[in-house]
Amino acid sequence: MEILIDVHNHTIASGHAYSTIQEIAAEASRKGLKYVGITDHGPKMIKGPHIYHIRNQRIIPRIINGVEILKGVESNILNQEGKLDVPDEVLEELDIVLAGLHDVCIEPWDVEGNTKALLKVMENENVDIISHPGNPKFPIDKEKFVLKAKETNTLVEINDSSFRTSREGSKENCRDIALLCKKHRVPVIVNSDSHISFDVGRVDKAINLLKDIEMPEELIINACIDRFENHFRDKRKSRFI
Ligand SMILES: [Zn+2]
Ligand SMILES: [Zn+2]
Numbered sequence: 001m002e003i004l005i006d007v008h009n010h011t012i013a014s015g016h017a018y019s020t021i022q023e024i025a026a027e028a029s030r031k032g033l034k035y036v037g038i039t040d041h042g043p044k045m046i047k048g049p050h051i052y053h054i055r056n057q058r059i060i061p062r063i064i065n066g067v068e069i070l071k072g073v074e075s076n077i078l079n080q081e082g083k084l085d086v087p088d089e090v091l092e093e094l095d096i097v098l099a100g101l102h103d104v105c106i107e108p109w110d111v112e113g114n115t116k117a118l119l120k121v122m123e124n125e126n127v128d129i130i131s132h133p134g135n136p137k138f139p140i141d142k143e144k145f146v147l148k149a150k151e152t153n154t155l156v157e158i159n160d161s162s163f164r165t166s167r168e169g170s171k172e173n174c175r176d177i178a179l180l181c182k183k184h185r186v187p188v189i190v191n192s193d194s195h196i197s198f199d200v201g202r203v204d205k206a207i208n209l210l211k212d213i214e215m216p217e218e219l220i221i222n223a224c225i226d227r228f229e230n231h232f233r234d235k236r237k238s239r240f241i
Pocket of ligand 1: 074100102131132
């Protein structure tokens, strides 16, 4: 299985990442990727970018070094009602929108509260992907989460950095979530969540976990370019229509 799409990457604009868009595109090109997503954190992250920075991505070329650049954001979930730190009118203009729970932005709630926040955010049709839902700092009702992803056509991320450098203790949760996705036929997306260009396209640990549970390949949305494009076309994302 070859993954030629990695839609979750951070640039220096995130405040705690170390590469530029050009460096990310160069690495993506070197690795033969077809799509690379630029998804800096939303403004509530410590030293995160201003909303103008997120919106101004329209000036970034569509193709750099032969790699198509998807302009996006990893927005922060701010409350249990699913409020995000990027307004809908900005999210609407982007190619890819991730939403995630980050403990530097909010205090974790209990299982019920964390689950409610994710379910609410998935009702926002601008949200494409829930980033790292297996984070043990934000325990959730995994089955409710997966069923809501199915109902709302939201992608469940299997985040490779959760098995390397971030969110220690994620593996069991991610495995459970992936098994539930398999059971309920809910698509997942594997992403690097790179914070330095060397890690762009690095998803081997996420893929190993999916191989381990014998995840059907057709449920890995970015294992096939047509499947990935069709998914976003069906979501009426303007870039793919
Ligand atoms: Zn994140
Ligand atoms: Zn991230």
